Amino acid sequence: MSRLIPATRGALAGLPVEVAPRLLGGVLRTRIDQVTVAVRLTEVEAYHGRGTGERPDPGSHARMGPTARNATMWGEPGHLYVYLSHGIHSCVNVVCGLAGVAGGVLLRAGEVVQGEHAATARRPAARSARELARGPGNLGAAVGLRHPVHDGIDAVSGIPQARAIARLELPDEPLADVATGPRVGVAGRAGTAAFPWRFWIAGDPTVSPFRWGRGAADA
Template identity: 70%
Template sequence: MLHRAAREELEGLPLEVAPRLLGGRLRTVVDGEPVTLRITEAEAYHGQGTGLVPDPGSHARMGRTARNATMWGEPGHLYVYLSHGIHSCVNVVSGPDGVAGGVLLRAGEVVEGRDAAASRSGRTGRDLARGPGRFGQVSGLRHPHHDGIDAVTAAEWAGAHAELWLDDPLSDIASGPRVGVAGAAGTDAFPWRFWIPGDPTVSAFRWGRGAAAASMLD
């Protein structure tokens, strides 16, 4: 049953929380326009000192910085970062307060606000939110304005609201290497990408720089 996410439901490490987000919803209201995205694909990222295995693919792998500060805060806030200087990508912060971690929302299905989503993206069809850049675009959340917005309380933040909703855990979930992550962090050594099998909104897999070669050495 769909319900508003509680802070304590997100206190697990990203590797535990990521599959739990699948089938859930992120609802945003930006510039007065609501858009709801059903989450179909997500990736876990652990910061420095988080979990048993160091994550070389995380923004927080070297410790706390001005850029990744939100990842070190209380769970349920959204870490919104800029990718390639263009795309605002959205992550759900998870793990205990002071332990860095985030779950990248890689893809989703627009279930509310399709006109607003199409207007923001300039696209139509099932691929409106296919991939993290498109997901962030149609959500309306932007770096740096909305970095840190609280998706548990849905309090106003820079003129926007965000709400995270969770559904009953899915029984059928696929996992594998993260998409486009360089080196060992993008190999089978880190099967930290989770998605709903057969869902048409899930993004296609591609190796990151050097990841294919590193995978062959595993």
Template identity: 75%
Template sequence: MTGLVPADRAALSDLPVEVAPRLLGGVLRVSVGGEAVAVRITEVEAYHGQGTGPAADPGSHARMGRTARNATMWGEPGHLYVYLSHGIHSCVNVVSGPEGVAGGILLRAGEVIEGADAAHARRPAARTARDLARGPGRLGDAVGLRHPIHDGIDAVTGVERAGAVARLHLPATPLRRIATGPRVGVAGVAGTAAFPWRFWIPDDPTVSVFRWGRGAQEAAGS
């Protein structure tokens, strides 16, 4: 992949808020059942767990500590934390930070650059190519990763898990032009400018439309 390098543990060992913008322009390639889909990452969000970084993150799945659900977030960087959203969609996060410190970077949106036919088959409701992986649930559906069977898959070594192989590649040179702001749909103060932990490629058509989470707009105005 031109201009990209395979991700390694060291590249993902900093806190999520530091690593997240470095993922932009990178590529996650997933092969499931012999069908490969690659997504160029255009939008991400950082989440810190309990005790991670200088400020507590009330929007994180790991804000209260380690549980069976968020256990992958506490593992070594480069694994993928795949969780179920609204009981339907499997969302994909890249684990980052030192092992034993919880952190995840939600892949919010991307552009399908390989395997469009397979992505369309998994996302028949998508009206345009732009919509195939526009939003975290759509991205998870498009690449074919599923909770719980693929939770914890290693995107650094590419070891197979439940019939899937995932590999993450990062830009050799981080993008210079990056936008940042509040996270999308996150409740309360965690979804305000107090946590400008959403990063995206400006003017990219696959990036999500911002929406306030429950109580976030009120918290922002207080």
């Protein structure tokens, strides 16, 4: 059985598509206002920025280059890019790649393994424990990270930011039961089998359901 070890910048310095499956089975732990919640990661998606890797990624926030919104993606690995989805959901990404090369891994789903009571209070709409961190907006809510105050928080050093501390731990060995396929809800070609950059633990009940993005099924 794999054991967990603290994430290092070196372990996260590869291309997001290479780093993403290594995050599975890892744990993101937050401590906010003295309340700790930990989520075991079961589903992730890789996103590359402009000039990252061999192929442009039309689904990435950084596809056109640096902006005020995606600035964290261009920073050093191990920071968390926390962005707002649909104006209400704070979603969490682990920044990957070297500083100056944009990339991130979206944390799509996980299992709450510590702090279930706090996660439930943050996610009152969840009907069961498996739904507490199922879906990227739900995961962000469960661990208590919010845009914009926690964007850029460092999950390697654990330096506090806006009364929050985040820590990422990774399995010392890659998991064997990893499935891969198109990313969820991503429009056009970026959401097709041309980009099989969604990774998940096969058979895990916390993994979110798949849905095609706009125009992806016909691309």
